[in-house]
Amino acid sequence: MQQTQGLSKDSTPDADEARLLARVAGGDRSAFEQLYRTYFSRLSRFIGRMTRNAPLIEEVVNDTMLVVWQKAASFDGSCKPSTWIFAIAYRKTLKGLRGGDDPVESDASLYEDESGNQPEQTLDRLQLQATVAGALDQLPAAQRAVMVLTYYHEMAYSDIAEVVDCPVNTVKTRMFHARHRLKDLLWNERENSR
Template sequence: MLENEKKLIILAKKGNEDAFVNLFQSHYSFLYKYLLKLTLNEETSSDLAQETMLKCYEKLNSFNGDSKFSTWLIAIASRLYIDQLRKQKRETNWINQTKVALSRQLIWKAKSQGIEWSDTFTDFNNLEAEFRIPILLRHYYGYTYEEIGELLQIRPGTVKSRVHNGIKKLRKEWTFHDE
């Protein structure tokens, strides 16, 4: 560890804000580049770098100097990134479980009311929202492509494309089920 860096760490541990700012500035570029290589996303890298430096600020007194300061930052950043991935996975699982539960409720409700339920609707619900919304607005509610474009703030051509591609995905799924 550089002598200047040691002094900055000691001063920062004593509460010297300028010393911490200097540490932050001298390591930010290195940290950001590491995170950029890890995440392949500029915004995520920037957010994680800021979060890492905040965690570093909170836990600075636990840094004992056994490793380089940059190594300690990388360890914090890596753990934060892994935590973020776990959180995203939990959220995705929760969303998928909620979709399944809601679909089951709708099927049960439809059957209990004597409404015929088709697998088509289940397949439709599995489409991404970018396809499902324009198809629903166009073919169930009868909106024009222009009206849907205004509602979703996208061009009518984009609406047509999404409707077409969504229906194409559904047909592909139906063909798969029929085989």
């Protein structure tokens, strides 16, 4: 079996990440750096969709990864490493949101167009993204988390239930209510823009 940077070529990403966590638990800084690089953008997107506060996003990512460094030995493999890490990020985000920081506009570079679209198409896409982001911002944090983890991170309801620490049926209920609320918000936005 050939190895590259400590990861097996013939294994799954979850198994590779579990091995990285085991190395982190042993104090391996290079494994932690690799895990940090793997999760930085994913966590930033997740947290960024929960809050538009740029300093809070960075703070929560760093706080999350600090917990990963300190508590890696507590990862028991009962869930995917990503589920465990996102659960930490979710709890840290909720704690940050309770702190009362006001949201700020997100960095426009997050929406840079790399697809070669014409300016009109890019503007339409950016306006749609802003509209959806605004509607998501109006959802309660628990519903927003379920939507973001489902649609932006493609997590299964069972994984989301572990992240947000609730039963799967609660995740389904939150999703049901979030979809209906989002539909109403987007419909109202559409009617107001006419």
